[in-house]
Amino acid sequence: MKRLIRWILNAFPRSVLQRAASWGVPLLGLFYIGRGRECPVCGARRRRFLPYGYVVSREDALCPNCLALERHRLLWLWLLWLRWLWWLWLWWKRWLSRTMRRF
Numbered sequence: 001m002k003r004l005i006r007w008i009l010n011a012f013p014r015s016v017l018q019r020a021a022s023w024g025v026p027l028l029g030l031f032y033i034g035r036g037r038e039c040p041v042c043g044a045r046r047r048r049f050l051p052y053g054y055v056v057s058r059e060d061a062l063c064p065n066c067l068a069l070e071r072h073r074l075l076w077l078w079l080l081w082l083r084w085l086w087w088l089w090l091w092w093k094r095w096l097s098r099t100m101r102r103f
């Protein structure tokens, strides 16, 4: 599968790949049905993610459901972490203003 995907990536122009990705990648994802990996972006569970890479193919790179790569999943987790920090900061600010009103 790794060689097939790398061959497809190098054989076809990017515009063709982008048009075919919406139905082709989920079709390839049928071979990876399972519960080993969970995509934080879309919540899809697969045995593994699809390999991806033009020159060197990386294992566990492409989510077959939402087409997210490693960097997209990492950015998503980082944004979730920032959102959690934002809520923590708002809670702390509210708690501090209520506490300071007493004095």
Ligand SMILES: [Zn+2]
Pocket (backbone or CB within 6 Å): 039, 040, 041, 042, 043, 044, 063, 064, 065, 066, 067, 068
């Ligand atoms: Zn996904």
